[in-house]
Amino acid sequence: MAKTRVQKEQALANYQEGLKRAKSVVFVNFDKLKVKEIEKLRRQCRAENIGYVVAKKTLMKLAMHKAGFESVNPKTFDSSVATVFGFEDEVAPARVVQTFAKDHDALKTVGGILDGTYVDRDRVIALAMLPSKHELLGKLVGTIQAPVSGFVNVLAGNLRGLLYALNAIKESKSN
Numbered sequence: 001m002a003k004t005r006v007q008k009e010q011a012l013a014n015y016q017e018g019l020k021r022a023k024s025v026v027f028v029n030f031d032k033l034k035v036k037e038i039e040k041l042r043r044q045c046r047a048e049n050i051g052y053v054v055a056k057k058t059l060m061k062l063a064m065h066k067a068g069f070e071s072v073n074p075k076t077f078d079s080s081v082a083t084v085f086g087f088e089d090e091v092a093p094a095r096v097v098q099t100f101a102k103d104h105d106a107l108k109t110v111g112g113i114l115d116g117t118y119v120d121r122d123r124v125i126a127l128a129m130l131p132s133k134h135e136l137l138g139k140l141v142g143t144i145q146a147p148v149s150g151f152v153n154v155l156a157g158n159l160r161g162l163l164y165a166l167n168a169i170k171e172s173k174s175n
Contacts, residue, residue, distance in 0.1 A: 008059070011055065011059060012059055012062060012063055012066075014053075015053060015055055015059060015060065015063040015083070016063040016066050016067050018051050018053060018083070018085045019063060019064065019067040019069065019085075019113075020067055021085070021087055022051070022085040022086055022087060022113075023086050023087065023088070023089070023090045024085075024086040024090040024091070024092075024093055024094065024112060024113065024114050024127070025083060025084065025085055025086070025093065025112050025113040025114075026083075026084040026086075026093040026094050026097050026109060026111075026112040026124055027074075027077065027081050027082070027083055027084075027109070027110040027111050027112060028081065028082050028084060028097055028107055028108065028109055028110060029077070029078065029079055029080065029081060029082075029107070029108040029109075029110055030054075030080060030081075030082050030106070030107060031079050031080050031106070032106035033104060033106045033107055037104055037106070037107075040100075041096075041100050041104075041107070044096055044099075044100060045084060045093075045096060048089075048092050048096055049087055049088050049092075050084060050085060050086055050087070050092055050093050050096060051083075051084065051085035051087065052082060052083075052084055052085075053082065053083045053085070054080070054081075054082045054083075055083065057074040057075050057077065057081070060074040060081070060083065061073060061074050061075060068116075069113060069116070069118075071117060071118045072113060072118045077110050077111075078110075081110055084096070084097055088133075089132055089133045090114065090127070090133075091127055091128070091130050091131075091132055091133065092132065093112075094109075094112065094124050094125070094127040094128035095127075095128045095130075095132065097109055097124075097128070098124075098125060098128035098129075099128075109121050109124050109125060111124060112124045112127075114127065
């Protein structure tokens with residue numbers, strides 16, 4: 001059944017809002033995936049607070065033009081394309097797509113949008129290899145904490161040495 005004009009305008013507004021809210025966007029070719037596999041990918045996206053939308057290329061082009069992404073032309077994509085929006089983490093959409101693609105050869109990354117500019121497939125794959133924001137923050141905290149904990153251990157070593165010396169004196173006096 002064909003969509004009404006109101007439904008098309010609502011879909012356009014939703015897609016445009018997704019583009020504006022997203023920190024990063026990944027375009028994937030899902031042509032040869034089975035319905036069950038697509039549903040599995042959608043569930044994984046929902047679990048990570050990632051949007052997954054399939055829209056016609058004409059609608060995508062119009063939404064991108066209205067959202068200010070003139071450098072992206074969905075008409076140049078070979079076949080049907082789904083859009084994966086990352087709302088919280090820039091790396092999450094690329095990581096989820098690449099993780100899913102390891103088990104499903106039919107899913108192909110086409111490109112994406114990062115910092116308002118179009119990036120090719122290779123940059124999206126490189127982005128997927130980066131650790132998540134939480135992992136990077138954890139590493140940063142560990143790096144900042146390392147000198148402090150080392151300093152505490154050095155100070156504790158001096159106290160331990162003093163205690164061993166006092167304990168040895170006590171043992172020698174008791175004998």
